[in-house]
Amino acid sequence: MSDKKRLDLEYSQIESDKMRINVGPQHPSTHGVLRLEVEVDGEIVTEVIPHLGYLHRSFEKHCEKMTYPQVMPYIDRLDYISAMNNEWPYVMALEKLMDIKVPEKVDYIRVILAELNRIANHQIAVATFGLDAGAFTPFLFFFRDREYILWILEKMSGARLLYNYFRVGGLAADVYPGFKEDCLNIVKQVRKTNAEVMDLLIYNSIFIKRSANVGILRPDVAINFACSGPVLRGSGVKYDLRKDEPYSIYDRFDFDIPVGKGEVGVVGDCWDRNMVRVQEMEQSCRIIEQAIAQMPMEGDVSALVPKRIKPPKGEVYMRAENPKGDLGFYIVSNGTDKPERLKARGASFVNLSVIPEISKGYMFADLILILGSIDIVLGEVDR
Template identity: 55%
Template sequence: MEVDYSGDVMTLNMGPQHPSTHGVLRLELKTDGEIVADAIPHIGYLHRCFEKLAENIDYPGIIPFTDRMDYCAAMNMELGYVLAVEKLMGIQINNRVRCIRIIMAELNRIASHLIAAGTYGNDIGSFTPFLWCFRDRETILDLFEETCGARLLYNYNWIGGLMYDVKPGFEKKVIDFIDYFEPQVGNLNKLLSDNYIFVKRTAAVGILSPEVAINYGVTGPNLRGSGVKFDVRKDEPYLGYEEFDFDVPVGKGDYGPVGSCWDRYIVRIREVKESCKIIRQAVAKLTPGDVHESIPKRVKPPVGEVYMRTEAPRGELGYYIVSEGGVKPHRLKVKSPCFTVMSAFREVSRGSMIADVIAILGSFDIVLGEIDR
């Protein structure tokens, strides 16, 4: 549909306080009736200059700050940082630490994707999936709480090891949860994913073609939603992910063009199932060991720089650390997946309707803590 935007446009200021901007994001919408001629995102309301802070704290002290970037997936945030420092220092970890890290990272990925799916349902106007998802997420948080005492910001992955070993019986609880949870995904699909109205609202909206997605540096489920089969866990394995058997789901355009909001959404739902598979294998691989074995007495990496990327739930999370040989990093730069996907927002949402803007924003699944850092 060709629309002439030269006429009167009204500026609608959406956010920073708005129910569905997922935090303190401000969107400046130029609207012509219900149609959005331009949507300009303004970020930075949650900026606390994490990178500057990190230059003034020693390496282990930074871990709690990484938690606070993507607070929905804190385990994955600290995992990326810890792996980067370990790579810089050349620390080898034992199998137990590796498997527990994988279990925790995948559990947190499930929790994060549940938030994504639930809030997306809420954005589209369906409130029930939100609470269904939070009900299941609760069990994961209980598992985390039992292990490290915190429910949201864990500080659990330490450089060279873990804060605590898991409690006895943890493996059984994880497997019990997976057994319970896998059928729930089907229920969620029945309630939301395959709902006719939901499909109509999302399946032809916010098309992000693979070329545009790569050009905008979009990563993670958003990129896979556009049909690009790329997952850091598969293509540049860390933590020994190559030993695990799992698929990388991509958007196939079941109900419309590839790269729509629905594709991005369903990739997350399918990824949750793959995470369940990984967790089952990781629990089977869990061997006894000491999780504090290779924690260094003093974290003082040699001079050098490292770029380490991991697959966080929201995409490729990269840590670029420059060390000058001190106990504090000289520079710590975070490549935030939400930051890059947000830069593509203007391109994708131009010419859609107000309701679609919300649908697109929700399908990107951003966390402002990570964008603003």
């Protein structure tokens, strides 16, 4: 018997006890009230079972008792980090059902606000991912910038986080004077911070060691689990609804879809998913710049819409590219002012399902990183 074989045999005879740990629902790194039941062998994760439902608020059932405009604040609370993006597919679905054509100006404002909110969302995602890796300082750099974005959104809608700003066929309010300048300043600031964080965090050798080659999500697995958004693109799949199924006016803008390339590790590792988000911020900046240049300042911010939103009988499904992935709304209308049934397809919920698949065999510390790289928000997971 060779030495290697004897060693393997000896190791196989060592009985090691496995330990079950509850990570969450109160844990600093589960990004909300998620509970992961983790079985570890020493430091190695052998099994992960996510338990959901700690933030369940019966969103879909509530919607059946609400008129269409009343549903809007609930939709803000799905993915509360990117509420502007949430509202969009909902109003688009109703506009499609009622056959309303929104004015061009509204589309431009919607694009700008959604992209601003996308930047804010990705800033949180990258920042908390760095925090999971132990880097505290980039977290605050990003939060400082995010605050400027939230100021713009607050000036537009009156709220910092949960805007309730989109309306069927338009918007709640027109842009304020100086909106364009504010947006361009933000774009400048976002680019500056990203360049700084590139050195400080993304290409930091410890950070690369931690996040490269960890939590590898193969493209076929990602597609089988119906992942979307940066999680799917991080695995090298070029899929973005803004390009593949252009809604609103996205076909007018020139932007790229960043995908994971395995620059420092394997395609689809945590570093790639994170990098996709950083690059998407730059693409959002490009979209904002183009939209600002093309946007008409005259005109109304609402189409002609009846006072009571009463879509005709029928059903509609509309989806949009949320920062976290595809967010779709399926609405069944019975001709009254309340939906018969409203189903939301949240990206976080679907993306989370991939966790047990990709985190087996890694260290316990990696599990936290993998969870951070998926970028979930529990408001959308539990609904």
